[in-house]
Amino acid sequence: MTVDLSDGPALVVGAEFEGRIRRWDLPTGEPMGxxxxxxxxxxxxxxxxxxxxxxxxxxxxxxxxxCWHAVTGELLGTLPHIGRTWCTTGPDGTVLLTGTTQDGDLVLYRLSSAGAMGG
Structure with missing residues (x-):
């Protein structure tokens, strides 16, 4: 996954089996934080x-x-959820998180800020 930084190049994000999420500067390949x-x-x-x-x-x-800040790694918030979750951005820029519960119900979160994650 990649995200463009407002003051610089794109950031690449990946995860390891053990649970570490790593970030790299796309143009240089150097780790970020x-x-x-x-x-x-x-x-x-x-x-x-x-x-x-x-x-x-x-x-x-x-x-x-x-949710963490992509550059600093600071934890910004947490949402309680059970099951798999998918993330997309709506046409107005609102982040949409969707997922399913263990009972098969669909859950939809509309986020406008990291504060909406209950941080």
Whole structure:
């Protein structure tokens, strides 16, 4: 996954089996900051902009979806959730998180800022 930084090049995001989320400067290939510990195996990260800030959102934890600042690695917020989660951006720029519960119900979160994640 990649996300463009407002003041520079694109950032590439990837995850390791052990749960670390890593970020790299796309043009140079250099790591950006320390790895983010997602706390789960096989996190599923997405890199995007939320209220103009580059963020990484990751699920994989059966109890939560977490959001970090893409550059600093600071945890910005957490949403309680059970099941797989998918992330996209709506036509108006609102971040949409969708997922399913263990009962098969669809859950939809509309996020306008990291604060909407309950950080």
């Amino acid at each position: 320390e790895p983010i510990d997602s706390g789960v195996q096989l996190p599923e990260p997405a890199a995007l902009h939320l209220a103009g800030e580059p963020v990484v959102i990751a699920s994989g934890d059966p109890q939560a979806v977490r």
